Amino acid sequence: MSQNLEELTHALLLAAKKAGADAADAMAVSGTSLSIDVRNGVLEQAERSEGIDLGLRVFSGKRQACVSSSDTSAQTIEAMCERAVAMAREAPEDPYAGLADDDMLSDARGAHGLELSDPSPEPDPTELQQDAMQAEAAALDHTGISQVQTASGGYSARSVHISATNGFSGGYKRTDRAISCVAIGGTGAEMERDYDGDSRIFQSDLRDAVDIGNSAASRALERMGATKPPTGSYPVLFDERVSSTLVSHLIAAVNGASIARGSSWLRDALGQQILPEHLSLIEDPHRARIPGSRLFDAEGLPTQRRAIIDNGVLTGWTLDLANARKLGMQSTGNAARGTSAPPSPSTWNLELTQGQQTRDDLVSDMGTGLLVTSMIGSTINATTGDYSRGAAGFWVENGKISHPVNECTLAGNLRDMLMRMTPANDARKHLSRVVPSLLVEGMTLAGN
Structure with missing residues (x-):
């Protein structure tokens, strides 16, 4: 054959x-x-x-x-x-x-x-x-x-x-x-x-x-001599290398499969403000030379540019046909599949609104806190949005990077964290997820 x-x-x-x-x-x-x-x-x-x-x-x-x-x-x-x-x-x-x-x-x-x-x-x-x-x-x-x-x-x-x-x-x-x-x-x-x-x-x-x-x-070499940071409540700056993880948790929460099961911490948030007013999250599956681009999804439906979050407001779920039918809605053209399973909702290329400040500007403005450059493990409660992750990076003292730190844990609630985000302007445009460094105020840090 x-x-x-x-x-x-x-x-x-x-x-x-x-x-x-x-x-x-x-x-x-x-x-x-x-x-x-x-x-x-x-x-x-x-x-x-x-x-x-x-x-x-x-x-x-x-x-x-x-x-x-x-x-x-x-x-x-x-x-x-x-x-x-x-x-x-x-x-x-x-x-x-x-x-x-x-x-x-x-x-x-x-x-x-x-x-x-x-x-x-x-x-x-x-x-x-x-x-x-x-x-x-x-x-x-x-x-x-x-x-x-x-x-x-x-x-x-x-x-x-x-x-x-x-x-x-x-x-x-x-x-x-x-x-x-x-x-x-x-x-x-x-x-x-x-x-x-x-x-x-x-x-x-x-x-x-x-x-x-x-x-x-x-x-x-920059991480040599790392120590544990102090325990307390501090601003945390997620470096551009890891900041897309926050968007990943958000995207998982607006996935139509989770909404249909009632197991998402954003299940009642449609039409509500979940990001600061000046931030939008745009899905654009038609960008050239980008891995997440598609003209049609796994069910043959046309893909489309859409604002998942428009000026801070959640506008809709990510849907394939089956989950759209469960929710009495229309598919958003987001079905993905492999050869051994039926389609399920997935997102294509994403871009979060960038800010006006550089990452160094945010470091200077944060005073004392943590710059995170790597993350270890993940404990995310999909129903409540409670967040806990191991982290390493650099301690910031009086607006300047002081020394490397490791073996610490960040904790908070994603609903609260998202509303306290301030973006930098350093996102790499060639990635499928264009997300800049993100400063989140008032997170709980467990170290020494």
Whole structure:
């Protein structure tokens, strides 16, 4: 059988209908992944993988079932469709399950204009090894760096196609190119570790490997001699590297699946102010060369630019078809899925309003408090929004960075924290989540 993904999904649909399915959708994903790790100037590990995965969801009335396989033979496709239909007939009824009506489907069938795939050839493994070795050598060139835990170069290419019996059929290609480095300073109990890395769709946009190694080393050395900070209530500045975690907790709370279950700390907040008035959170799935861009979602619906939070006010939930039906709403075109499970709500590219001040300005204004550059573990109560996370970073005294700190815990309530946020202007525009450094007043800090 041909390995053309569109043909494979259509073969799945035909076999599903033949097996007795009332409706079905299918997904085919083919991919290549290459990863190179070096240590002490020599190759430590090289991995390459290639494969095709098939996913099928079938409906028998209001009952559904999902099956998946990595075997594309005609015999396997026939068998998996028969198994899926048999499973669906035994599944409990779900009144909200079903495909999109054909008048809801996106006109787009690809990723035209989004530049999600670099047309240049797959890099040779020696190129990836050279990137990793340059990053490692640059890090080791810094006095005080005792070792590089890992230096890596990676590449992946993926093609996706989705088809359904409602008439939708569309797909796209995606590439990724990455370099990363983790440096360790000091020895024994005095060791400190930090990292840097970059991942881009286009090789030409990737940061220089030497720059990444230098940055990882500098960050590790800056953390040398860390101590525990004092316990108390202080302002906390979340560095741009970790500030997107706050937005992640917010996005999880407005996910339609959580709202439908009644398990979100924002379940009653629709139409209410949850951020300062001057802040908005915009989802834009149509940005070129950005990983989270899509013209259609996993159910074939068109994606759209929307303000999840508009001038501080929560405007809506993130919805796929099933959860929209549960809530008596319309899908926002945010369905995502893999080959082995039905769609669920997910967000695409996000951008939080940036401020006018630099991160250094916020450090100067915060007086005494904590600048967080890394976080460890997570205890978030999804129902109440109570927040507790381990953190490390730098102590700020009288508006100036004083010394590194570690082994501390931050605590608060996300609803209160979000209303006390002040953004800097340092967000990196090429990321899927464009979130600047965020200053949060009055958090509880547990240290010494």
